[in-house]
Amino acid sequence: MSLSKIWVHAEMGEGKPASISLELISKARDLADTVEAFCAADHADALAAEVGKYGVSKLYAVDTKGSLQGVPLASAVADQIESGNAPDLIMFGSTYDGRDVLARLSVKLDRPTLTNSNAIEVEGDEVRVTTSIFGGATNVTTAFRCDPPHLAGFRPKSFAAEEGGAATAEVMAIEASEAGKATVLERHVEEHEGPVLDEANVVVSGGRGLGDAEKYAMVEDLAKLLKGAPGASRAIVDAGWVPYSHQVGQTGKVVKPDVYVAVGISGATQHMVGMKGSKNIIAVNKDRDAPIFSIADLGIVGDVHKVLPKLIEELKSRS
C-alpha cells in the first residue's frame, strides 16, 4: 500500500505553519515514498524548515503577486503536472484558501474532487477517502475512478501531526502561467486572546438558548477562563450574532478538543458532526430532550442564564 508521490497544499496559520498542513503531511508520509508540498511564495521561508521536519523534501513556491491563491497556485501546479512532474495524490485542507486552490485545479485538470474527508486509505493504486455524513452517524467511503493525480480535501484534526523528517525542505520557485484576478489590497488580523478554534484544548460554544447576541459575552468569558476558544452553532451565525469563522459544524469548523462545552445548543445534526469527536462533552440546556444530551458526558438540565454566571463567578474566584 504505497503511492509514489503525494503533494500537500501547505498554508500558514498565525505566524506558524497551519496545523492542518502538518497533519496532512504526516499522513502523506504513511502513504507515499515521497512527500512534497506547494505554497504561496511569501510563506515559503516560514514554512520550509517546519514542513521539512514533518517529512517534506521539496517545497514548490508560487509567487501570487498579491492575488488570492486560487488562480496562480492552480496554474503553476497544473503546468508541473502537464510537464510530467505529477504526484499520485494532492491533499488540501478544508480551509478558505485550500478550497479555492482545490476547486481551480479540479477545473484545470478536469478531475473530480472529494472534500470534507476525515480518513484515507490506499490499496494498490486505488485511493479511497471517507466522509462523515448525517451528523457523523454514517461514514461513506468513496474510491477515485479516474487517472491520478487525485484531488482530495480533508477536515482539520483528521490525522495526528507527528514529526518524521530531518532536513529543511528545499524551496523551488515555480512560475504561475496565469495571473490571479483578485487582488488582496490589505490584510486585517483581528486580535484575539487564547488559542484558535480548531487548535484549542477547550472549546466553549453558544447557541440560540443564550437568548440574544449580548449574552454571547458569557461564552467568551468562560472560554477565556478555561484558556479555550469560543465557538458557535450555525443558528447564531446565521442570525448574525457572531461571524462565520466561529461556526462549529458540518458547514463550519470541525473541532476535537479535550473538553467541549455546549451552552444553549440543542444539538442539530448540523452541529454534532463538528464536535462529536471531542474527548469530553459538557452540555447545558434547559430542554431535557435536547439531542445534545445523547452525546454529552456531563449534561446539566438547567437555565444557561443561571448556571453560566455562577460558573464564571466560581472560576474567577479561583484564578
Next chain:
Amino acid sequence: MNVAVCVKQIPDPANPGQLDPQTNLLKREGKLILDDSDAYGVEMALQLVTASGGGEVTLVSMAPNQEVSGLRTGLAMGAAKAILVSDPALAGSDALSTAKVLAAAIKKAEVDLVVAGTESTDGYTGTVPEQIAALLDLASITFAKKIEVESGKVKVERQTETGYDEVEASLPAVVSVTAGVVEPRYPSFKGIMAAKSKPVDQLGVADLGLSAESVGGEATRQEIVSVTPAAERQAGEIVEDDGDGHLKIISFLESQKVL
C-alpha cells in the same frame, strides 16, 4: 447591474436525510426548499442591484427533477426570473458537474456579477463557486462578509483564519457570501403572489450545449464503495440543575485536569 445568484433547492434539513440503498445517493424526493445558505446570496444580490440604481437578479439552479418551490421563495424575495436546469441525466452530479451546468446557464444570463453561498447545507463541498469562476475564466472572491460594487469593480471583505482581507476584482466576477452577513428579507404577500407569474426558464443539458457524458452521475469518476454506521457515542451523566450545576461542571473539569 445584473446579478446571477446560484441557489440550491434541498430536502428540508429539519428532517433526517437518507441514502437510497440502491444508488447510495441522497434521497431528494418530496418537496424541496430554498437552502437557507442561499437566502444570504439572494438578499445580497437584491441589495447590490438596488444600490447600483437598476438591473435585475436572476436565480440559477440545477435539480434532477422539475422542482421549483425553492425558486419561488427567491422570486418572492424579489428576484426577477430564474433559470432551472433540470434533466434526469443530472442525478448523482458531483461538484464539478454541478459547476459545469451552472456555468453554462450563467453564460446565457449575461450578468455583471455572480453571487453564491459558500457551501450548500446538504452537500457542503464549498468548491462550486470557485469552479464556476474557473470554468468561465472569471475572477472569484470566496467567503465574503461584505461586498461593494463601484466603477466596474467589486470590493470584498473576505473571511480568513485570522481576520479578513480586503480583496478587489474587476467585473464580471464570482463572489461567494458567508451566512449571517445580511438579513434575508421575508417575502411579502405581494411578493409571493408576484412570484407565481415570474418566468422560470427550464432547460435540459442539451439546451446548454453540454454532452450527457460530460456531466451528471456518469461523469463523476468516483464510486461509493461502502456506507457504514459510525461508532455511537454514549450519553454520560445527565442531571437537573438544583442550583449546583456549576459545581458539577467544575468537578468534571477538575477530573479532566482542565482546572
